[in-house]
Amino acid sequence: MSQLQVTDSDLLESLKKKVFDKSARVGVVGLGYVGLPFAVEKAKVGFHVLGIEQNSIRAERVARGDNYIGDVHDEELKEVVENGLITTTTSFDRIPELDVIVVCVPTPLDKNLAPDLQYVSGVSAEIGKRLRRGQLVSLESTTYPGTCEEVMLPFLEAGGLKVEQDFYLAHSPERVDPGNKRYSTKNTHKVVGGVGPQSLDAAVAFYSQTIQNVIPVSSARAAELTKVFENTFRAVNIALVNELTLLCDRMGLNVWEVLDAAFTKPFGIMPFYPGPGVGGHCIPLDPHYLEWKARELNFTTRFIGLAGEINRAMPEFTVRKTGRVLNEAGIALSKANILVIGAAYKKDIDDWRESPSIEVMRLLINEGAKLSYHDPYVPHFKEHGLELVSTALTPDALRSSDLVLILTDHSCIDYRAVAEQSPRILDTRNATRGLSGFSNITLL
Ligand SMILES: NC(=O)c1ccc[n+]([C@@H]2O[C@H](COP(=O)([O-])OP(=O)(O)OC[C@H]3O[C@@H](n4cnc5c(N)ncnc54)[C@H](O)[C@@H]3O)[C@@H](O)[C@H]2O)c1
Numbered sequence: 525m526s527q528l529q530v531t532d533s534d535l536l537e538s539l540k541k542k543v544f545d546k547s548a549r550v551g552v553v554g555l556g557y558v559g560l561p562f563a564v565e566k567a568k569v570g571f572h573v574l575g576i577e578q579n580s581i582r583a584e585r586v587a588r589g590d591n592y593i594g595d596v597h598d599e600e601l602k603e604v605v606e607n608g609l610i611t612t613t614t615s616f617d618r619i620p621e622l623d624v625i626v627v628c629v630p631t632p633l634d635k636n637l638a639p640d641l642q643y644v645s646g647v648s649a650e651i652g653k654r655l656r657r658g659q660l661v662s663l664e665s666t667t668y669p670g671t672c673e674e675v676m677l678p679f680l681e682a683g684g685l686k687v688e689q690d691f692y693l694a695h696s697p698e699r700v701d702p703g704n705k706r707y708s709t710k711n712t713h714k715v716v717g718g719v720g721p722q723s724l725d726a727a728v729a730f731y732s733q734t735i736q737n738v739i740p741v742s743s744a745r746a747a748e749l750t751k752v753f754e755n756t757f758r759a760v761n762i763a764l765v766n767e768l769t770l771l772c773d774r775m776g777l778n779v780w781e782v783l784d785a786a787f788t789k790p791f792g793i794m795p796f797y798p799g800p801g802v803g804g805h806c807i808p809l810d811p812h813y814l815e816w817k818a819r820e821l822n823f824t825t826r827f828i829g830l831a832g833e834i835n836r837a838m839p840e841f842t843v844r845k846t847g848r849v850l851n852e853a854g855i856a857l858s859k860a861n862i863l864v865i866g867a868a869y870k871k872d873i874d875d876w877r878e879s880p881s882i883e884v885m886r887l888l889i890n891e892g893a894k895l896s897y898h899d900p901y902v903p904h905f906k907e908h909g910l911e912l913v914s915t916a917l918t919p920d921a922l923r924s925s926d927l928v929l930i931l932t933d934h935s936c937i938d939y940r941a942v943a944e945q946s947p948r949i950l951d952t953r954n955a956t957r958g959l960s961g962f963s964n965i966t967l968l
Pocket residue numbers: 553554555556557558559576577578579582628629630631643646647664665666667698699700701702805806
């Protein structure tokens with residue numbers, strides 16, 4: 525065995541030792557929906573975590589123990605901050621102090637639906653300038669297969685260090701499902717792939733400290749593809765039930781009844797539900813990362829294209845159906861008072877990014893409707909030139925509307941009271957499931 529190999533393996537063993545005895549210093553770049561819960565989980569088991577967050581307001585809030593992410597418990601953040609286990613900075617200067625650097629920055633699309641990796645590249649360049657031997661860099665952001673090796677690695681090796689020999693690079697995609705009370709970061713299996721075996725070894729050691737089941741795969745690319753496939757699977761299946769909804773609408777059938785019946789089959793099927801469109805940071809975006817990468821190989825991912833087309837048409841369909849329900853009552857959409865329930869992209873969360881509710885609201889306003897909305901999780905939003913403030917869900921507001929449009933099925937809403945006090949309702953989420961005898965409710 526050469527001297528170099530002994531030194532390399534010493535380097536890896538020394539990192540793993542620090543991980544096992546929790547003396548490893550952990551950096552989390554990007555303290556958003558993914559990064560902040562991640563930082564808290566690591567701090568709770570005893571790691572000292574440094575949050576590197578470019579938004580100084582967020583960095584200061586975390587440093588004060590002031591939580592802004594729904595999936596993080598206020599008390600837990602306060603406790604780890606008070607114990608000195610989480611500190612924050614807006615600068616990358618402290619990268620050399622860290623043993624593990626986890627990157628949780630956004631991976632949006634540009635206006636042509638192409639991956640926008642400016643955050644991943646920018647952060648990799650900053651880390652690369654300061655990288656030292658023995659560090660593990662792990663990307664948590666969702667992205668196309670090849671990002672770690674093709675985008676990050678050149679920045680990280682720019683200073684002369686070599687991956688697998690001097691430092692380690694892995695991908696472990698975050699699977700957090702915001703608002704999910706049963707599955708959190710801790711009890712959700714975590715896929716890990718390294719750009720080589722040493723990187724995988726280091727990453728598995730690190731993630732096993734807080735995750736019950738770590739699933740190693742053979743490469744960072746395989747891990748990257750796993751994540752985009754998971755979200756593509758969801759997007760395609762949602763598109764399938766959305767397409768069924770359009771067909772049921774023409775056939776005069778209740779799609780929810782058909783789906784409920786279909787999902788009683790105990791094998792070979794799993795539940796997905798229609799709605800006014802797809803939203804959030806994952807389902808509308810991630811499949812396009814794969815679609816874009818496939819094009820490089822002269823391969824067309826037809827399911828992804830079709831699913832995107834169907835899902836993107838749902839806000840328009842929702843508006844058409846709203847117009848139809850009003851029309852049946854002799855009310856023109858352009859003169860209607862519409863009260864929307866729900867701005868968040870899914871129930872029980874405060875995230876309205878890419879929310880189909882906002883697209884539906886925008887389209888209704890374009891049609892001339894007078895619109896107000898209620899969302900206890902989203903008191904205010906500003907998007908695409910539309911700025912609205914949530915109004916109270918009072919009996920007066922319900923009675924004086926021409927139509928109540930349920931776009932997000934938050935659990936805290938009293939749907940019976942809504943049904944009793946509203947002249948007519950279009951329910952796009954079957955939030956009124958279980959209420960019987962209300963002829964004023966139309967389902968999507
Ligand atoms: N939100 C989810 O439910 C979810 C689930 C799984 C995976 N993901 C993926 O995780 C990644 C992060 O998503 P998110 O929802 O946490 O995003 P987010 O916007 O909530 O958080 C990202 C944070 O990174 C910060 N940031 C951006 N550039 C930075 C820089 N150069 N230096 C330091 N900080 C920087 C932003 O200020 C922000 O606070 C994305 O790739 C997303 O697709 C998200």
